Amino acid sequence: AQSVTQLDSQVPVFEEAPVELRCNYSSSVSVYLFWYVQYPNQGLQLLLKYLSGSTLVKGINGFEAEFNKSQTSFHLRKPSVHISDTAEYFCAVSDRGSGTYKYIFGTGTRLKVLA
Amino acid sequence: AAGVIQSPRHLIKEKRETATLKCYPIPRHDTVYWYQQGPGQDPQFLISFYEKMQSDKGSIPDRFSAQQFSDYHSELNMSSLELGDSALYFCASSASFGSGSYEQYFGPGTRLTVT
Numbered sequence: 001a002q003s004v005t006q007l008d009s010q011v012p013v014f015e016e017a018p019v020e021l022r023c024n025y026s027s028s029v030s031v032y033l034f035w036y037v038q039y040p041n042q043g044l045q046l047l048l049k050y051l052s053g054s055t056l057v058k059g060i061n062g063f064e065a066e067f068n069k070s071q072t073s074f075h076l077r078k079p080s081v082h083i084s085d086t087a088e089y090f091c092a093v094s095d096r097g098s099g100t101y102k103y104i105f106g107t108g109t110r111l112k113v114l115a
Numbered sequence: 116a117a118g119v120i121q122s123p124r125h126l127i128k129e130k131r132e133t134a135t136l137k138c139y140p141i142p143r144h145d146t147v148y149w150y151q152q153g154p155g156q157d158p159q160f161l162i163s164f165y166e167k168m169q170s171d172k173g174s175i176p177d178r179f180s181a182q183q184f185s186d187y188h189s190e191l192n193m194s195s196l197e198l199g200d201s202a203l204y205f206c207a208s209s210a211s212f213g214s215g216s217y218e219q220y221f222g223p224g225t226r227l228t229v230t
Contacts, residue, residue: 043119043222043224044158044205044207044221090158100163101209101219102163104160105157105158105159
C-alpha cells in the first residue's frame with residue numbers, strides 16, 4: 001500500500017530565509033503528487049501538483065517542488081519565506097493505478113516562520 | 116470562483132447520537148471524497164463517490180454511511196457517535212477522471228465535537 005513520509009514534523013525558519021520541506025512516498029508506480037497548505041482552522045489549499053512532464057513544478061505563493069522518481073521524493077521549496085507562510089503543509093499522493101485517485105497524506109510539517 | 120461548501124461548519128453532539136454532514140461540490144465536479152482529520156493528525160480517506168456511485172472505501176466505520184445525490188451533493192451520516200469521532204471532516208471534489216484534472220478541491224471542513 002502506498003505511504004507518504006514527511007520526515008520533519010516541525011520546521012522553524014527565520015523570515016526571508018530559504019526552506020525545504022521533505023516528502024517521500026513508498027511506491028514506484030505511477031503517482032500524482034500534491035502539496036497542500038492548511039492555515040489554522042481552515043481547509044486545505046492546493047499549492048502545486050505534479051502529474052507528468054517537467055520534474056520541477058511551480059506553484060502559488062512562490063513555492064516550487066521537484067519530483068525525483070529514483071528517490072521517490074517530492075520536496076517543497078521556497079527561496080525566501082514570509083511570516084504569512086506559517087502553516088501546516090501536507091504532501092499527498094494519488095495512485096494512478098487505484099482508479100479512484102484518493103489521496104494518501106503525509107503526517108504534515110508545521111512551518112514556523114520567525115521574525 | 117465557486118468553492119466546495121460544507122455544512123454545518125461546527126457540530127456538537129453527545130455520545131450515541133447521530134450526525135449528518137453535507138457537502139456541495141464545485142459545479143460540474145462529479146466526484147466527491149470524504150476525509151477525517153483527527154487532532155494533530157493528517158487527513159484520512161473515508162469514502163468517495165463518482166457519478167452517484169461509491170467508487171472507493173477507506174477506513175470508514177460501519178456506523179458511518181454516505182451517499183451522493185442526483186445534484187452531486189453528498190451526505191455523510193454518522194450514527195452511535197463515540198468520543199473518538201471528534202474530528203474535522205473534509206469534503207473534497209474533483210472533475211471527471213477523463214478531464215485530465217486530478218486535483219481535489221477541499222471544503223472548509225465540519226468540526227464535529229462529541230461530548
